[in-house]
Amino acid sequence: MPANRAHGALLPSFHSPVENAMTSLRTGPDANGLFGSFGGQYVAETLMPLIHDLAAEYEKAKLDPEFEKELAYFQRDFVGRPSPLYFAERLTEMCGGAKIYFKREELNHTGAHKINNCIGQVLLAKRMGKKRIIAETGAGMHGVATATVAARFGMECVIYMGSTDIHRQNANVLRMKLMGATVIPVVAGTGTLKDAMNEALRDWVTNVDNTFYMIGTVAGPHPYPAMVRDFQAVIGKETRDQMLAQEGRLPDSLIACIGGGSNAIGLFHPFLDDKQIKIIGVEAAGHGIETGKHAASLNGGVPGVLHGNRTFLLQSDDGQIIDAHSISAGLDYPGIGPEHAWLHEVGRVEYTSVTDTEALEAFHICCRQEGIIPALETAHALAEVFKRAPNLPKDHLMVINLSGRGDKDMQTIVHHMEQQEQHA
Amino acid sequence: MSRLQTRFAELKEQNRAALVTFVTGGDPNYDASLAILKGLPAAGADVIELGMPFTDPMADGPAIQLANIRALDNGQDLAKTLQMVRAFREGEQVTPLVLMGYFNPIHKYGVERFIAEAVASGVDGLIVVDLPPEHNVDLCDPAQAAGLDFIRLTTPTTDDKRLPKVLNGSSGFVYYVSVAGVTGAGAATLDHVEQAVTRLRRHTDLPLCIGFGIRTPEHAATIARLAEGVVVGSALIDQIANATSDAQAIDGVLSLCSALAEGVRGARA
Known part of the structure; x- marks a missing residue:
């Protein structure tokens, strides 16, 4: 795997602004929606005209100062941005190395970074005159954020959620319903995020006239990976400004967990051209990559085509999709956003993985040390921080995207603690 | 002439439409599926679409999803589906015969090797649901260069502006998906189909085949x-789903095929 190959040839040094513009890693995708050989628009013909319409409308909106103004208003007064960049003093002390900062996305309205994207997409849906919003959800955070903006803008909302996920993230199901969404259980496959996405695509293909499909991560056909990234990039932009204000310089490393990869790309993207910054994405290794029960598409998968894009996938020798496994419903997906696949291929971002057990341990440490209950997804990134921070110098500035809060995971945590007591 | 061209030319001579049947390769199992495949021509199928199973058939409704499973x-895997075609061609x-499915299994098999x-x-053409003309280089171009027809899906959302792009590079026939939706769902109105046919004829001389939601000999005759x-x-596949034995599955599919063929053959009489 080329993940760790020398950056020399691929990331030339940026001596002049002109050269910088020519060699920037932040210009993708190309006109065909490709990041290198990843991405694209692999969908049924019925959806192609809709996807082209959406791309055109998004391009227009991006250039419209009114859209920008409206987005900024809702980000500030509805979502609660900017989210703080918080010095995690106790964890820093505990690790005894790098200075650890939390980008507090869990403080956003609805408790995760997901709302950043939903606010952007609902404003687009409004521009396009759509009255009905559909979405897939895994952990339910994207479902809740979608239901939230649908309620705010008075739109009908239908959420597809795997039956396994409905069981393990019950609190989020109730939240969606409270805000008027219809939650449709998907029993196909393993009843997780992949199956919910299939079903949402089937709904979209059936209700082409009035429906806006709000994809929750940086995957799917172009323009979704680029559009969702742009809406999430507010995370990295704020981090940049906040770190400059608080420490007078840019961070040395960035760490985020990755399912589809929206919180990670949101933090990473504004820093991709700052080649001195170490960027680390953390996949879910489930029971361990060697067991085959994991959700690490980059570390344990190969390129393929699913859900509208070419990317790394967990699949069999026959090209059949293999179900992912992770204790965290939000990372339980057999693919990954195409821009991550490309960043992996060119070696700009290092992608590692963390097991269920390591994530749970990190979860408890964060609760006790910082008084913050992180989402199980986020706990994967924390586990990676605990592996690295102790070995780094005290002046190393490390930012972790605290992408979501863990209230939704109580049931899973309690279940796990009971199991441990039984084994003890 | 290709087998598809020859077949549609013959049928034009006879002033009748083709019955195009879809079944999933390996459904309910390899042997029964091969028996169905071998029986279809005698039961009146003029063109055969054979599905290549995939775990995530995003454009298919419940009947074909279950057939895939x-x-x-x-x-069943892609190698066995190709083996099934070879076995079919021994006597036919x-x-x-057109293979239909999704791109990932082909991508994994290797495009060059697959073609x-x-x-x-003895495959004559391909229908790959998630490869729009935007991705012609992935499979359509090399497949056509090797002599395979590449059959395009057009849909109610494919407007006049987009049709030329979709039809350019189509060969064999044009498959009109008559409803925006998944396979096996509701049927289009006759009015809609009439208008769509008129519109498509302005853009192409290729034979038009209409699908989605057609279940009975009467309905087939109308189209x-x-x-x-x-x-x-889906209607044929339901016969497999409802069968309690392989023999019943084979008989169910072939009997319905015969009835549909009768409907189609008598339509313009």
């Missing part, structure tokens, strides 16, 4: 008066 659970040289083996096995072909899939 049955086939995969019983060990005239009925065109070479498909040609050698057969308007277009060069009628595609039936």
Whole structure:
């Protein structure tokens, strides 16, 4: 795997602004929606005209100062941005190395970074005159954020959620319903995020006239990976400004967990051209990559085509999709956003993985040390921080995207603690 | 002339439409599926579409989703589907056979290897649901260069502006998906189909085959008066789903096929 190959040839040094513009890693995708050989628009013909319409409308909106103004208003007064960049003093002390900062996305309205994207997409849906919003959800955070903006803008909302996920993230199901969404259980496959996405695509293909499909991560056909990234990039932009204000310089490393990869790309993207910054994405290794029960598409998968894009996938020798496994419903997906696949291929971002057990341990440490209950997804990134921070110098500035809060995971945590007591 | 061209030319001579049947390769299992495949020409199928199973058939409704699962659970894979075509071709040289499915299994098999083996096995054309013309280089271009027809899906959302892009590079026939939706769902109104056929004829001379939601001989006959072909899939697959034995599955599919063929053949009489 080329993940760790020398950056020399691929990331030339940026001596002049002109050269910088020519060699920037932040210009993708190309006109065909490709990041290198990843991405694209692999969908049924019925959806192609809709996807082209959406791309055109998004391009227009991006250039419209009114859209920008409206987005900024809702980000500030509805979502609660900017989210703080918080010095995690106790964890820093505990690790005894790098200075650890939390980008507090869990403080956003609805408790995760997901709302950043939903606010952007609902404003687009409004521009396009759509009255009905559909979405897939895994952990339910994207479902809740979608239901939230649908309620705010008075739109009908239908959420597809795997039956396994409905069981393990019950609190989020109730939240969606409270805000008027219809939650449709998907029993196909393993009843997780992949199956919910299939079903949402089937709904979209059936209700082409009035429906806006709000994809929750940086995957799917172009323009979704680029559009969702742009809406999430507010995370990295704020981090940049906040770190400059608080420490007078840019961070040395960035760490985020990755399912589809929206919180990670949101933090990473504004820093991709700052080649001195170490960027680390953390996949879910489930029971361990060697067991085959994991959700690490980059570390344990190969390129393929699913859900509208070419990317790394967990699949069999026959090209059949293999179900992912992770204790965290939000990372339980057999693919990954195409821009991550490309960043992996060119070696700009290092992608590692963390097991269920390591994530749970990190979860408890964060609760006790910082008084913050992180989402199980986020706990994967924390586990990676605990592996690295102790070995780094005290002046190393490390930012972790605290992408979501863990209230939704109580049931899973309690279940796990009971199991441990039984084994003890 | 290709087998598809020959078949549609013959049928034009006879002033009748083609019955195009879809079944999933390996459903309910390899042997029963091969028996169905071998029986289809005699039961009146003029063109055969054989599904390549995939775990995530995003454009298919419940009937074909379950067919995919049955086939995969019983060990079907792309190599076996190609093997099935070779076995079919041992006794059958005239009925065109088109493979239909999703891109990932082909991508994993290797595009070059897949095309070479498909040609050698006696496959006539390909329908790949998630490869719009925007991705012609992925498979359409090399497949056509190797002599395979690439059959395009057009839909109610494919407007006049987009149609030329979709039809350019289409060969064999044009598959009109008559409803925006998944396979096996509701049927289009006759008015809608008439208008769509008129619109498509302005853009192409290729034979038009209409599919989605056609389940009965009567319905098939109605469509057969308007277009060069009628595609039936989910209704045939339901015969497999409802069967309690392989023999019943085979008999169910072939009996319905015969009835549909009778409808199609009598349509313009």
